[in-house]
Amino acid sequence: MLILHISDIHFKRGEAGSAMDPNHHLRARLVQDAKNQCAKLQAVPDAILVSGDIAYSGHPDEYAFAQTWFEELCDAVGCDLSKIFVIPGNHDVQRDVAKKPMVQAAHNDIKGTEAHLLTGKLSGYLNDEDNGKQLYGPLENYNGFAGTYLCSLSPPDRTKLDRLYTLNDGSKLRITGLNSAFVSSHADDVGKLFVDPASFTLTDEYGVSHLVFCHHPYNWLANGQELADHLGDVAHVHLFGHEHTNRIELNRDWVRVAASAAHPDRTERGWEPGYNFLELSVSQQNGERRLDVTAHVRIWQHRPGQFVAKTDKGGEDFFFQSIRLDAWEPPVEQPTGNNGVEPADQADVHESTVTEEDASMTSLRSLSIKFSKLTFSKKLEIAGKLELFEETDKKLPDYERFRQVLLRARERGLLDAFEAEIQTAQSSAETTNKKD
Incomplete structure (x- = not known):
């Protein structure tokens, strides 16, 4: 399975698509580089994960431009727009809405809650219709855009998103997107944002590997250490955005990738645009099932300007980790019924809490x-x-x-x-x- 991971595009109203668009060349090179990498890997992305900050200020014009660019990107890499899977970041929040006194009062109430009471506080807000709408109000324009890809968010039942894919051995990969921007505003600070209690419902499943992506890294979340501990137990791949600095951690039980921004602010120290490809497959080694993760980290090089591979200490132009998986056997095929559809397939076509x-x-x-x-x-x-x-x-x-x-x-x-x-x-x- 091939995944294209992009974060922090920051399409800015009045700038993106204008006659003096400062990122036009960079975007064009990213699209061309992604096309070349797909040809090199001889694969088409099965999913394009966008980990937040699609817009710069959550304005509809910014999302209109994003839709046009996503069409260009998908056309270049040879996949359909339906492969796109988005979650929000802090720049997808409408700051003028988030600044309203009632919204700020809710934010301050949540931020002032002691750690051991936080789950109850967040659940209380998100389960209440009026309070839930208040917290999600600043994401209204984002939801209008994300709804195109069936990625809109709505409390209390759809505050995280799931898609389930089939890996090469017939087992499943569940990709889960978390929302870390529902308490975001002009007052954001390290350790002052949140993921909601639904983020902690991920659990071990027979024959299922987990990939989770979230905009804000753990250090930006008040419940970040709790989330890191939980995902360290159940998720094999963790993807983040927001900080615009590329990092990759290869652990025995998981791989964590912090993405460079596709469009970092040019005044940032260490300006380094980037994006990632991840290859995932299951292998057998010494009688053990392993999830093989190959991360191709693409970063912008200066003079000459082009995207190049970030290399590991051994000089390889990719990063590799093989993670042990629990034993699993594919189910015995069931005989088809009179309509020629197997019972398992019949179950898949019904709406549930998990989007198959x-x-x-x-x-x-x-x-x-x-x-x-x-x-x-x-x-x-x-x-x-x-x-x-x-x-x-x-x-x-x-x-x-x-x-x-x-x-x-x-x-x-x-x-x-x-x-x-x-x-x-x-x-x-x-x-x-x-x-x-």
Whole structure:
């Protein structure tokens, strides 16, 4: 399995895409380098993980540019936009909303809570509808963007995100994205941010390896040591962003990668743009299952300017660690039923707390991306025509309302009809544009 990891892109309104965009050349070289690396590795990314700070100030224009650039990147590396998996960072927070007195009062209440009472405090806020909306209000624009990829967040039940992939031996890799930005504002400081109690529900699962990515490293989190201890027990790969300094730690039981920023501020000391590729596979060594992790760390070199490999002390242009896994045997194949679908596959197509990487969810993300490009009125028209709205949707934000529309279309067996309506709308829009 090949993973492309990017962090801290910081698309800035009025700058990204402008005639004097200072990062245009850097982005173009990153896209070309990623394309070249995929060719060298003879693989296409199975997932593109973006660990926060997609925008600079959480403005819709910044996310509009991000969508365009993601399309360019995916086209270059040969994968579909549905492979993108995003989590928020502090720059994805709308600071003007986070500065409001009621939001700051909630932040200060959480920050002032003693460590042994913190889980209860956070649970109390996130389980209360009004308080949950207040904490997540500054992420509204981010959620509108992330919803395109079915990555929007909503307390209390969707404060972390999961996708499940199949590794080369048939076992699973669960990728979990954590939100460390829901108590973020202008007052951020080291040790003053949080992950919520759902982050500690990851556990050992038979035949499952874990990769976790989060924007803020442990030292920025008030409950960071607790999280480090927990993930050290259950997760094999930990990815972070935020600090713009590349580091890689190879432990017996895990690999931790802190990403360089794709767009660090040019005034930063030690300005070093970068991104990462990770190869994951399961091998057998002396009768043991091992998760082999190969990290290709790409950093910007000056004079001549280009992305190059960061090397380890042995001179290799990659970092490698083989992590022991628990014993696992693939399940015995079950006989197919009259409909030709195995019972296990039937279970995968239902919505649950875990998003399986099955054909159903991949298709749903692809439809979501196409649907997001339609006008608001056209989205309403399609949802109304297929009777996918319900009374409870009226109080939901748009990104959540249309997420529910997509899920209902799948539950009711209407995905083909839904896709046909999208295609008709796209064709109509193209015809109108040609006439204009």
